[in-house]
Amino acid sequence: xxxxxxxxxxxxxxxxxxxxxxxxxxxxxxxxxxxxxxxxxxxxxxxxxxxxxxxxxxxxxxxxxxxxxxxxxxxxxxxxxxxxxxxxxxxxxxxxxxxxxxxxxxxxxxxxxxxxxxxxxxxxxxxxxxxxxxxxxxxxxxxxxxxxxxxxxxxxxxxxxxxxxxxxxxxxxxxxxxxxxxxxxxxxxxxxxxxxxxxxxxxxxxxxxxxxxxxxxxxxxxxxxxxxxxxxxxxxxxxxxxxxxxxxxxxxxxxxxxxxxxxxxxxxxxxxxxxxxxxxxxxxxxxxxxxxxxxxxxxxxxxxxxxxxxxxxxxxxxxxxxxxxxxxxxxxxxxxxxxxxxxxxxxxxxxxxxxxxxxxxxxxxxxxxxxxxxxxxxxxxxxxxxxxxxxxxxxxxxxxxxxxxxxxxxxxxxxxxxxxxxxxxxxxxxxxxx
Numbered sequence: 001x002x003x004x005x006x007x008x009x010x011x012x013x014x015x016x017x018x019x020x021x022x023x024x025x026x027x028x029x030x031x032x033x034x035x036x037x038x039x040x041x042x043x044x045x046x047x048x049x050x051x052x053x054x055x056x057x058x059x060x061x062x063x064x065x066x067x068x069x070x071x072x073x074x075x076x077x078x079x080x081x082x083x084x085x086x087x088x089x090x091x092x093x094x095x096x097x098x099x100x101x102x103x104x105x106x107x108x109x110x111x112x113x114x115x116x117x118x119x120x121x122x123x124x125x126x127x128x129x130x131x132x133x134x135x136x137x138x139x140x141x142x143x144x145x146x147x148x149x150x151x152x153x154x155x156x157x158x159x160x161x162x163x164x165x166x167x168x169x170x171x172x173x174x175x176x177x178x179x180x181x182x183x184x185x186x187x188x189x190x191x192x193x194x195x196x197x198x199x200x201x202x203x204x205x206x207x208x209x210x211x212x213x214x215x216x217x218x219x220x221x222x223x224x225x226x227x228x229x230x231x232x233x234x235x236x237x238x239x240x241x242x243x244x245x246x247x248x249x250x251x252x253x254x255x256x257x258x259x260x261x262x263x264x265x266x267x268x269x270x271x272x273x274x275x276x277x278x279x280x281x282x283x284x285x286x287x288x289x290x291x292x293x294x295x296x297x298x299x300x301x302x303x304x305x306x307x308x309x310x311x312x313x314x315x316x317x318x319x320x321x322x323x324x325x326x327x328x329x330x331x332x333x334x335x336x337x338x339x340x341x342x343x344x345x346x347x348x349x350x351x352x353x354x355x356x357x358x359x360x361x362x363x364x365x366x367x368x369x370x371x372x373x374x375x376x377x378x379x380x381x382x383x384x385x386x387x388x389x390x391x392x393x394x395x396x397x398x399x400x401x402x403x404x405x406x407x408x409x410x411x412x413x414x415x416x417x418x419x420x421x422x423x424x425x426x427x428x429x430x431x432x433x434x
Contacts, residue, residue, distance in 0.1 A: 016202045017188045017385075019065045019364045023392045024058055030395055033267045034274035039255040040264075041275065045325050048281040050274060053341050056350050057357040064361020074369045075416040084417040087379070088143070091414075095136025101129035102169065112174035116224045116231060119174040120334070131403045134178045137166045139411070142189045142382040151194050159186075174220060176213055177397060181389055183209065188385035192376040211266060218265030230333055238326040249326045269337075273396055275329060277342040279318040284349060294338075294347045298402055310400040311335035314346065340391075343398040364388055367415060374420040383415035 014021055031054055077084075105126040112119030141162055148155060163186055170178040187205075191197040197205075224231040238246055256264075264271075297310035308316075315329075315336040322329045330336040338346065344356040367387050370380040390399075390408055399405065 014199050016197055016199050017191055017388065019069070019361070019368050019388065020062070022388060023360075023364065023395070024061060026392050027054070027058065027395045030270050031274060034270035036267055037271050037274070038259040038264055039252060040271050043249075043252045043256055044275050044279075044322055044327060044329060046275055046278045048278045048285070050277045050281065050341075053277070053281065053345055053350065053353055056353050057341050060354040061357040061361040064358040064363075065365045066361075068362045068365035068369065072369055072373075074366050074373065075412055077417045078413070080413070080417045081419065084414075084419050087414045087418055088140070091136050091139050094132040095140065098130055098133025098136055101126050102133050105130055111172040113172050115228070116174075116220060119220075121230070122173070128403050130173070131178065131407075134166050134170055134182060135407055137162075138182050138185055138386070139382060141166075142185060142385065143379055145189055146193045146377050146379070146381050148193075156194070176216060177393065180213065180393055181386070184389040184392070185382075185385045188389065189381060192371070192381050192385070214266050214269065215262070217269065218262060221265075222261070232333070233331065235328055236323045236326055241326055245326065269396060272329070273337065273339045273342075276314070276318050276336055277339050277345070279321050279329065280314070280338065280342045280346050283317050283321060284346060289349055289352075290347050292347050294343055294400070298400055298405060301402060309335065310343075311337065311398075314338040314342070314398075317346070337396055338398045338400070339396060340394045340398050343400060360391055363412070364391060367412065370415055378420040379418045380415050380420065383411045386411050 016022060031050065105122060108126070109122050110118055112122055141159060145151075145159055163182060167179050167182050187197065226233065238249065241249070294310045294313060297308065297313060300307050301309055312335050315332075315334065318329045318336055319332065340356070340360075341353055344352045348355075364384075364387060367380065367384045371378070371384050374380045387408060390404060394404075
């Protein structure tokens with residue numbers, strides 16, 4: 001018992017959200033949970049190992065973090081320091097644009113939570129701008145939190161309630177990504193400015209949050225109105241498969257179905273991510289790399305005319321392999337999240353994975369250095385919390401949405417140009433008695 005207590009004490013000394021721990025831990029945990037596949041790897045005939053790419057990603061991420069940490073580099077102001085005093089005004093403007101877009105989208109299309117056919121067919125341009133609502137609210141609330149000189153329970157509850165209101169608006173849209181971004185950004189800001197979140201607390205919370213969001217996604221699928229064409233669940237025609245392949249497919253499906261759907265739903269996202277990454281590696285082995293097509297597609301989506309989104313392209317690629325085995329990895333009218341490793345690998349293999357994660361590590365470390373230099377009661381803490389959360393979520397989703405790329409750029413730039421006094425107060429007085 002004493003040894004367990006000692007181990008827990010040592011674990012709790014770890015800075016849970018430091019660049020050296022948070023993102024790598026989530027990445028490893030994500031793919032570790034995917035190993036409990038309940039025969040789904042067999043169902044999709046997964047033969048290519050993902051682990052070399054994961055190891056390369058981790059190694060180069062740590063190189064990026066360590067080198068920048070040792071050098072103490074931060075982002076320069078790019079000659080825009082005079083604009084620092086207008087950052088908050090600009091954020092308010094973005095939030096108002098987002099609010100207008102949110103009202104318009106609910107009037108025109110309704111709430112995405114009603115059904116998947118609604119959620120996935122919301123007007124894309126309006127959906128683009130609605131993201132500015134939660135983005136602006138998140139930055140303003142977080143910045144207000146870090147500027148508090150004495151946090152009380154009353155104030156903490158007010159901030160939590162404000163976060164909850166904005167999150168509930170996007171819960172109605174049926175989107176998890178804004179919810180996760182707001183939740184973890186808020187937790188990280190709380191960690192650095194109010195009260196340190198011990199690793200054991202974080203692991204407990206992560207378990208609850210993980211199960212909650214997994215079940216949310218699971219319920220979205222099982223409550224679909226299957227009478228609508230968009231929610232069609234038909235699989236490929238297997239009439240041309242050999243009898244051996246047909247028998248194998250049926251047998252494997254029976255094995256998979258022995259595990260209840262809700263249990264499979266607990267780690268369904270990570271298993272799918274593993275399957276997609278393996279198929280991407282297989283595809284590039286047979287057909288070569290796309291040489292930037294996926295990343296160019298992030299920006300091509302704003303061009304006039306009909307464009308194929310990066311996620312739709314990924315869906316086409318992985319399904320082109322799995323359909324030969326009589327299964328769709330992702331239904332044809334849906335899109336696939338490629339994982340950030342898969343996104344990089346598809347365009348440039350191990351080399352691009354190494355470069356991408358080297359840059360991830362460098363960017364995270366440069367923003368973190370700003371926090372160390374300016375103190376935790378600054379906008380730098382908000383920027384770091386947002387950047388590291390966005391990068392961590394992209395381990396599953398990839399970084400393929402233009403709005404998220406623009407958000408990252410804005411937050412990094414804002415952190416670089418906002419003036420702060422060196423070493424602002426590094427800790428808040430959290431008075432529980434008030």
